[in-house]
Amino acid sequence: MAASGRAKQDQQLDGSKLKIAIVHARWNEEIIDALVDGCVKRLLSVGVKKENIVIETVPGSYELPVGAAALASDVSIDAVIAVGCLIKGSTMHFEYISEAVSNKIMDIQFKVGKPIIFGLLTCLTLEQAKARAGLIPGVMHNHGVDWADCAVEMASKYGADFRTATWK
Numbered sequence: 001m002a003a004s005g006r007a008k009q010d011q012q013l014d015g016s017k018l019k020i021a022i023v024h025a026r027w028n029e030e031i032i033d034a035l036v037d038g039c040v041k042r043l044l045s046v047g048v049k050k051e052n053i054v055i056e057t058v059p060g061s062y063e064l065p066v067g068a069a070a071l072a073s074d075v076s077i078d079a080v081i082a083v084g085c086l087i088k089g090s091t092m093h094f095e096y097i098s099e100a101v102s103n104k105i106m107d108i109q110f111k112v113g114k115p116i117i118f119g120l121l122t123c124l125t126l127e128q129a130k131a132r133a134g135l136i137p138g139v140m141h142n143h144g145v146d147w148a149d150c151a152v153e154m155a156s157k158y159g160a161d162f163r164t165a166t167w168k
């Protein structure tokens with residue numbers, strides 16, 4: 001039976017030769033700190049060297065595509081993880097920002113030929129965000145861990161071919 005929810009890893013991850021950038025928004029600090037922490041710990045545990053983890057920030061999630069594109073243009077970086085947390089309020093900002101960011105991140109990875117990992121939580125409540133950042137014990141795991149796995153898997157499996165692919 002296919003795994004549901006968290007994607008099942010089909011190979012041993014080895015990040016020892018990779019350089020990974022994380023760009024994160026500064027809104028919803030408690031959530032972001034937990035997600036970035038989960039992400040960094042996982043990158044280290046799958047072999048990415050401390051000096052090969054680059055962390056940069058942008059003001060809010062809307063700025064993530066610009067930050068991600070700038071980092072991805074550095075030839076030494078193999079993948080970028082864009083981390084943000086949008087919490088739905090009473091106006092339409094949530095819809096505009098989440099759609100713009102998700103579309104642009106997809107677009108950038110095809111332009112630069114590098115994986116840009118979508119680490120944007122789009123939550124209806126703060127409670128949902130806390131759960132997905134692993135801040136409510138026993139409820140959900142820290143999704144930053146999945147994004148680290150995703151970056152290492154995509155950069156190792158598809159990085160080189162994707163960078164040079166002519167069909168992009």
Ligand code: RBF
Nearest residue numbers: 025027059060061062063084085086087093097
């Ligand atoms: N940025 C986030 O990363 N998370 C949010 O929950 C968030 N909420 C916002 C709510 C409103 C009403 C506005 C105007 C902006 C919000 N932003 C949020 C900031 C946004 O991503 C961006 O930094 C600013 O709009 C400047 O371009």
